[in-house]
Structures are given as structure tokens and as C-alpha cells.
Amino acid sequence: MASGEGAGDAQAAAAGGDAEVKMETEDQVGPELCLDLTSYQLHDLSEVEIPPTLEEVDLTANRLSSVDPRIGRLAGLRKLSFRQNLLEDAAVAPLSSWDAIGLQELVLRDNKLTKIPDASIFKGLLVFDVSFNEISSLTGLSKVSSTLKELYVSKNEVAKMEELEHFHALEILELGSNRLRVMENLETLTNLQELWLGRNRIRTVNLCGLKLIKKISLQSNRLTSMDGFQECIALEELYLSHNGIQKMEGLSTLQNLRVLDVSSNKLTAIENIETLTRLEDLWLNDNQIPSLDGIEAALAGSREKLTTIYLERNPCAKTPDYTSTLKKIFPNLEQIDSDMIA
Template sequence: MEDKNQASSDENLDQTVEIDLSSTVLDLTSFQLHDLNSVELPASLTELDLTANRLSSLDPRISHLSNLKKLSLRQNLFDDAGVEPICNWVALSGLEELVLRDNKLMKIPEVGIFKGLLIFDVSFNEITSLNGLSKISNTLRELYVSKNEVSKIEEIDHFHDLQILELGSNRLRVMENLQNLSNLQELWLGRNRIKVVNLCGLKCIKKISLQSNRLTSMKGFEDCVALEELYLSHNGIAKMEGLSTLVNLHVLDISSNKLTSIDDVQNLTRLEDLWLNDNQIESLESIAEAVAGSTETLATIYLENNPCAKSSNYSAALKQIFPKIQQIDSYLFA
């Protein structure tokens, strides 16, 4: 009975992976393949997605796919030795996106052969150092190394065109070596051990996350005048400051800190989302003056789990202050 079921399963698999040999996109996500022996790989492929399989070694036929632009090996069983052959695959030198997320890598793979690489993702591995990034093309636009064991920001100086840098959930203690990333738009550093904000002079960033770090001060963002979203929840911040110049801010999250009052946001005339829940804000009396600049724009405010949220007229007072409010805490208004 078991053999019959296995034969049926194999038959279904063969039918499922049968493809047009002129195809340019092949998506084999969640096929649970241990190898690609039963799969045709058309020479015309520009995208190959092997997400969520059981692969531990690279099929050498991939090395001949000279038209390939996107290769995803996400959520497989690749270790360093398993991906090593890719460093010699000259025919793939035009690759633009390489995803090795959620595997068993211990180091940054050598991928310098890809001279036009735009997106590189090695998140959710066991990488302890960024050593090796210096060999990657300076064309890179997006770099993802979250959920690893990295302790130092390094070897990124040449990424002048980088727009997104994701280093969340690592072991970083210091923000450093960012000064050359003049085109950086998004910086994600949540769940690290950072105590002090240091943006190394960058001014064009639009999104910053430093959630779940060890910050006690908000100082350091004053020059980021293009900033649109700032996430600082789960730190030890006791005072709102350094915000008055951030006139383009749309989202501000300072929930789960040690705030006792709302300050320095009078100039934020574009603020739409304000997260202040799980702090120690005592009173609603001064809130109207504190947020004077955003009374007409604010759509969402979170203040639950503050002493002021226990007031009997809590929601009514907020509705009066913010005529266009759409959400107070988890309650959405029709």
C-alpha cells in the first residue's frame, strides 16, 4: 500500500513540474524536492524560485541558465559548502536577485561574480560576520541580513546605491560605517543591543526602525529631515525630543518605553499614526497643545496601557482633539 501511494505521489509530482520549455519563469515553491532530477530547466528561464524545498546542493544545470535574473533558494537546507559552486558560475553573471534566506549558512557566500546584483538576501541563517560583503558588486540596492549572529556593521562602504539595509535581530551594539550610504532610504536595526543613535551624517533616510534595542534617548535623528516613518518601541526612552525638525514624519512609534508626557511634536503637520501605548503618560489635558500641528492629519493613535487611558472621557476627548481620527487603540471607527 505504501509503495502504491509513493508511486501515485511521484506521478503527481511529475505532472505538476511538467512545463513549457519556452517558459521564462519557473516557480517550484513548496514542492518539497530533495533534488531537481525530475525537473526540466528551460534555457529561457529568467526567474527560478525554489523556495521551501529540501535542497542541500545546487543542480549544475542552473549554471547554464545565462538569461537568469532572479534565483530564490529560500527555506532550504543549504550550508556554506552547498552554495559554494555558485561563485564559479560565469554564465549567471547577469543575475540581479539572489535569495538565500532561511538556510544553514555560517558566512556570507562569495557572490562577487554577479556584477549587476541588485538584491541579496541571507536573512535567517547563522552568519556571524559581514566579512565577504566587500566583494559584492557596488550595484546593490537591497541587502537583507536579519536574524543572524552579526556583531559589527562592516564592509558596506562601497554600496553607494544601497536603498534598503536590513540588519534586524542580530548582536549589533554600535551604529557605524553608514556614512557612504548616501542613497539609503530604509534602515532596519530592530532587536539588537544598540544604546546610542548614530546615523553617521545620513540625511535622506525615509524609514528607520530601532525597535527592541537599549536606547534611553531619542537624540540623533534631528538631521533626517526626509524621515517619514520612525519606529522606536520597546526601548528605555523617557523623553520625546529631537523631533521638531522631522516635518515629513507620517508614522511615529514610541510605544513600550518610559514616557510620562507627549513632547516635541508640535511641528509635525503630516503625522498620521502615533503609537504611545504602554508608557506612563498621566494626563490628556496637555495633549491638544502637544500635537497641535497634526490635529487635522492624525488618523490613528494608540494610548492604551497608559494612566491617561483610564479616564472616563478618554475616547471622547481624543475624538474632539482629532476630528479626522479613524482609530483609537484597537477600536476602528466606521
């Protein structure tokens, strides 16, 4: 994910009051390509030199409430991060008239935006991150380039999945921690590989026939059924914890599945996964599974492959010889619950 974390060196430099321009090469020979001002707590860039050759600008963790117009004149700019600042909608409005039209990565995560900024001028945009804002609608995404590969809009107030249809190249879609109730308008995202929808209000799975997707998270929603994943034959990781699922079903076609998390649900049996042969991590803790009877048959296909299993806070975890029984059935286990096996 496009983020740009703070660096200890930057903080030390900030203590001396001098902004530092970093070169791409160690001996600092050649044009200045990268400006990293992470965690300087700057209110503006008036005292900062902005060389015209810059290709990357990282302004993460400052106190900026406006965008310096000099950044918009950087013709070679490829990556720009304003993560964790104080930018409002009016502050980012000038982006639509910038000269830096070759921008490929734009991070506006953790600011004060209430709507999707106009990024239509960036025809080759690959990464767009507006997570952790106050955005209530995806209106405006239709103007974002169809070249986009990663879109992050988590931790906002979005209630509807819309204006996504043209993102044919999209590989990662993050819409977790919003107000979504329905999975929709995903049919044309045929290259999507990761879909993150945790902490919403979704009741029913609808993946619209997506077949290349490898990771899906629907944790902390309102699901009562696992039905709906059958066509996701490339799926490798599935996260469904903290729902109201009562039965394991619809997983037999997921032959590439490596990680399955159905912890904190209402399951009373381990079933319908006996044909899975690549399963490595299985999280079943905090359910209502009464005993270990039948677990060997239920996981017959992955008996040799399984390395991690969580069953704590189920009635079965209180049975005598709980740990030794699991070790005997699954010879390659490396972890049972939170305990590593020597």
C-alpha cells in the same frame, strides 16, 4: 523584499508528483522563462527539466541541500530563490564560478549558511538576501557588487556593521535580530531610504548624516534617548518601540514624519512634536503618560491630520471620557487604540 511565497497551485501539482514549468504568457507560446517549484519538498532536481531559456527560478520551501549545476549554466538567469532550504556553505560555493553572471536577485534566506557567500561574479546584483541563517560576520560583503539596492541579513548572529562602505546605490538595509551594539559605517550609504535594525543591542543613535532615509526601525534595542535623528529630514516612518526612552526629543526637524511609534517605553509626557504637520499615526501605548492634559497643544501641528492614536495601557487611558476627549480634539481620527471609529 525578495522572498517568493508558496502557492496553492504548486502544492496541488506536487501532490501529483509532476514539476511544472510556467511560461510567461498564458497560452504558453514562446521560450520558457520561469520555473516555479515552490513548496514541492524536493530533495534534488534530478527529475526536473531545466530549460536553458529560464530567467527566473523559484525553489522556495524545498529540502535541497545542494545546488544543481545546471542552474549555474543558465546564461539568461535574472532571479533565483533558494529560500527555506537546507543549503550549507559548501553547497553555495560553486556560485563564484557560474555562467549566470547576469543574476540580479539572489535569495538564500532561511538556510544553514555560516558566512556570506561569494557573489562577486554577479556584477549587476540588485537584491541579496541571506536572512535567517547562522552568519556571524559581514565579512565577504566587500566582494558584492556596488550596484546592490537591497541587502537583507536579518536574524543571524552578526555583531558588527562592516564592509558596507561601497554600497553607494543601496536603498534598503535590513540587519534586524542580530547582535549589533553600535551603528557605524553608514556614512557612504547616501541613497539609503530604509534602515531596519530592530532586535539588536544598540544604545545610541548614529545615522552618520544620512539625509534621504525615509524609514528607520530601532525597535527592541537598548535606547534611552531619541537624540540623533535631527538630520534625517526626509524621514517618514520612525519605529522606536520597546526601548527605555524617557523623553520625546529631537523630532522637531522631521517635518515629513507620518508614522511615529514610541510605544512600550518610559515616557511620562507627549512633547516636542507640536511642529509636525504630517503626522498620521502615533503609537504611545504602554508608557507612563498620566493624563490627556496638554495633548491638544502637544499635537497642534497634526491635529487635523492625525488618523490613528494608541494610548492604551497608560494611566491617561483610564480617565473618564477618554475616547470622547480624543475624538473632540482630533476630528479626523479613524482609530483609537484597537477600536475603529465608525
